Amino acid sequence: MSYLVDKNGYYGQFGGAFIPEMLHPNVEELKENYLQIIEAREFQEEFAQLLRDYVGRPTPLYFAHRLSEHHNAKIYLKREDLCHTGAHKVNNTIGQIILAKKLGKNKVIAETGAGQHGVATATVCALMGMECVVYMGKIDMERQRPNVERMRILGATVVPATSGSQTLKDATNEAMRHWISNPLDTHYIIGSVVGPHPYPDMVARFQSVISEEMKLQLKAATGNEEPNYVIACVGGGSNAAGAFYHYLDAEEVKLVAVEAAGKGINSGESAATCVLGKAGVLHGSKTLLMQTEDGQVIEPYSISAGLDYPGIGPMHAHLFETGRVKFENATDEEAMLAGIELSRLEGIIPAIESAHALAALSKISFKPDDVVVVNLSGRGDKDLETYIRWGKY
Amino acid sequence: MNIKVTNRINELFEHKKSGILSVYYTAGFPKLNDTLDIARHLQAAGADLIEIGIPFSDPVADGPTIQQSNKQALDNGMTLKLLFSQLEELRQHVQIPVIMMGYINPVIQFGVDNFCKACEKCGIDGLILPDLPIKEYVADYKDKFEAHGLRNIFLITPQTAESRIREIDEQSDGFIYMVSSASTTGAKAHVVQDQIAYFQRVRAMQLKNQTLVGFGISNKETFETAVQNSNGAIIGSAFINLLEKSVDLEKDIKSFVEAIKGLSS
Ligand SMILES: Cc1ncc(COP(=O)(O)O)c(C=O)c1O
Numbered sequence: 001m002s003y004l005v006d007k008n009g010y011y012g013q014f015g016g017a018f019i020p021e022m023l024h025p026n027v028e029e030l031k032e033n034y035l036q037i038i039e040a041r042e043f044q045e046e047f048a049q050l051l052r053d054y055v056g057r058p059t060p061l062y063f064a065h066r067l068s069e070h071h072n073a074k075i076y077l078k079r080e081d082l083c084h085t086g087a088h089k090v091n092n093t094i095g096q097i098i099l100a101k102k103l104g105k106n107k108v109i110a111e112t113g114a115g116q117h118g119v120a121t122a123t124v125c126a127l128m129g130m131e132c133v134v135y136m137g138k139i140d141m142e143r144q145r146p147n148v149e150r151m152r153i154l155g156a157t158v159v160p161a162t163s164g165s166q167t168l169k170d171a172t173n174e175a176m177r178h179w180i181s182n183p184l185d186t187h188y189i190i191g192s193v194v195g196p197h198p199y200p201d202m203v204a205r206f207q208s209v210i211s212e213e214m215k216l217q218l219k220a221a222t223g224n225e226e227p228n229y230v231i232a233c234v235g236g237g238s239n240a241a242g243a244f245y246h247y248l249d250a251e252e253v254k255l256v257a258v259e260a261a262g263k264g265i266n267s268g269e270s271a272a273t274c275v276l277g278k279a280g281v282l283h284g285s286k287t288l289l290m291q292t293e294d295g296q297v298i299e300p301y302s303i304s305a306g307l308d309y310p311g312i313g314p315m316h317a318h319l320f321e322t323g324r325v326k327f328e329n330a331t332d333e334e335a336m337l338a339g340i341e342l343s344r345l346e347g348i349i350p351a352i353e354s355a356h357a358l359a360a361l362s363k364i365s366f367k368p369d370d371v372v373v374v375n376l377s378g379r380g381d382k383d384l385e386t387y388i389r390w391g392k393y
Numbered sequence: 394m395n396i397k398v399t400n401r402i403n404e405l406f407e408h409k410k411s412g413i414l415s416v417y418y419t420a421g422f423p424k425l426n427d428t429l430d431i432a433r434h435l436q437a438a439g440a441d442l443i444e445i446g447i448p449f450s451d452p453v454a455d456g457p458t459i460q461q462s463n464k465q466a467l468d469n470g471m472t473l474k475l476l477f478s479q480l481e482e483l484r485q486h487v488q489i490p491v492i493m494m495g496y497i498n499p500v501i502q503f504g505v506d507n508f509c510k511a512c513e514k515c516g517i518d519g520l521i522l523p524d525l526p527i528k529e530y531v532a533d534y535k536d537k538f539e540a541h542g543l544r545n546i547f548l549i550t551p552q553t554a555e556s557r558i559r560e561i562d563e564q565s566d567g568f569i570y571m572v573s574s575a576s577t578t579g580a581k582a583h584v585v586q587d588q589i590a591y592f593q594r595v596r597a598m599q600l601k602n603q604t605l606v607g608f609g610i611s612n613k614e615t616f617e618t619a620v621q622n623s624n625g626a627i628i629g630s631a632f633i634n635l636l637e638k639s640v641d642l643e644k645d646i647k648s649f650v651e652a653i654k655g656l657s658s
């Protein structure tokens with residue numbers, strides 16, 4: 001079985017391109033060109049060079065001694081938190097901005113929830129001298145003030161999404177509407193492995209650099225490029241897609257995705273799509289979706305703004321359905337405790353998204369020799385306010 | 394199964410070739426139980442075709458006016474199930490063609506088979522599902538829709554390639570919805586020269602289906618420009634704006650429709 005996209009843009013029953021006709025030419029243009037562009041040598045060289053010199057790749061694979069001792073396994077951290085701008089998101093925006101240039105676009109739009117993808121997009125637009133508009137839910141703009149100002153300092157225009165629930169899904173709706181009204185000169189940089197085909201595949205390819213490096217680094221550190229476990233958090237699923245990518249067919253590697261359970265799966269305030277969702281269509285793809293019986297999308301909740309998306313990428317829906325990836329979830333409380341634990345044991349304050357992946361370490365019974373890689377998707381600087389408000393440290 | 398029975402949409406286009414007025418409104422807006430009354434008043438006022446919107450939480454193809462009406466309808470408690478129960482009596486009151494317009498997710502959750510059966514039972518003639526692309530339609534939906542006498546209406550835009558317009562024409566039996574410009578739904582005061590060139594370009598293709606122009610049609614002026622180059626036009630946001638303000642639906646709908654049709658009727 002293949003876990004990657006098929007020629008029709010599907011992962012099993014999930015995926016596709018459920019878009020209004022107004023978006024067809026834009027998405028078709030991407031679909032027809034993306035592979036040819038990103039597989040070309042010239043693109044590969046520019047991408048690799050920017051990832052190295054600008055983003056700071058390869059990111060270290062760090063053996064976490066004290067954390068390993070604590071959980072009685074050999075735990076490595078893939079340090080995406082050390083990327084320029086503070087998270088893995090920039091791997092994708094670097095790839096897409098080069099692609100946008102090759103497609104002859106001179107304007108870029110993006111959606112953002114916590115602001116990490118917005119900042120990563122504003123950053124690459126500044127780098128390439130492109131006009132940048134970022135849609136952000138009005139409520140998220142109030143919650144993530146510093147990231148709004150970071151985007152503005154970088155020269156981006158931040159537009160509040162005032163429709164619907166005024167958060168990430170509505171920012172995505174607004175970005176799509178903007179694209180409908182500006183079909184010719186604008187590229188839409190989606191921030192995760194969501195949206196219509198070819199976005200999930202394209203974003204996964206750009207993020208796959210994470211597991212590509214992991215294999216080499218593990219081989220050097222342990223003599224074996226395959227660990228026993230790879231663990232990553234899932235909002236839309238881009239850091240997890242990147243961390244799993246080159247291990248998908250290595251069935252002996254256990255892949256663990258961690259969703260945000262918010263205040264608890266049955267609390268009514270959660271973002272654990274695999275537990276609470278059903279197959280449906282949002283933002284151009286068929287995937288697992290949190291929704292009412294009537295098919296209205298439910299606003300999810302998590303303490304982590306980067307994980308409160310009502311769906312997951314279609315690739316992950318398929319990985320869940322086939323059982324290839326085991327889906328766990330962590331509550332706000334569990335994630336915050338895991339974030340503090342890493343800070344105290346290793347001197348690394350993780351993003352609260354990434355802290356959800358760390359929380360899974362307490363839920364799995366490892367053997368002492370198990371090699372475990374946790375994808376540390378981002379750093380906690382942006383979350384200081386949330387740590388302070390939570391207070392228990 | 395492939396023997397198509399002519400339905401009200403086909404009959405309308407057979408008998409009327411120009412100046413067709415189609416009006417869109419959102420079910421359950423402004424009040425939950427207005428759905429059927431608005432249909433009755435539209436027919437009485439002289440509309441040729443009615444499009445009833447199924448409200449959705451995330452209407453990406455719609456501008457602010459229709460977004461807001463979707464939100465209010467959902468806040469009022471509208472669901473697809475309730476809508477079908479409101480429409481049970483539709484055909485006791487309304488004889489003109491009625492289309493349901495909405496996003497695919499509520500349809501999937503209702504169950505495509507159940508949805509088609511319910512449409513047929515209520516006398517619905519066709520569907521407009523903007524986020525159901527032609528490829529998916531042909532693969533998974535077409536047979537089901539046809540088995541229940543439902544015509545699927547596709548959109549084309551100024552950016553739609555000629556080869557794709559031909560493909561859509563081939564798969565359509567009813568009419569083609571010409572989106573007037575690269576935009577989401579919303580009332581505009583004028584039709585610009587570029588749009589007229591696009592209307593004329595499509596007309597010159599001599600499609601087998603007739604065309605209605607929609608998005609941005611708001612008043613007598615925009616309606617008349619649109620119908621000079623197509624078989625008719627669709628009004629949505631401007632009508633929603635009227636409903637929102639209306640204190641006497643029957644009277645206001647009558648004068649709205651009359652003002653639009655003016656000389657063209
Ligand atoms: C640090 C970090 N990790 C994870 C995520 C979740 O996104 P994804 O699931 O696409 O990796 C975000 C999103 O903002 C993030 O900022």
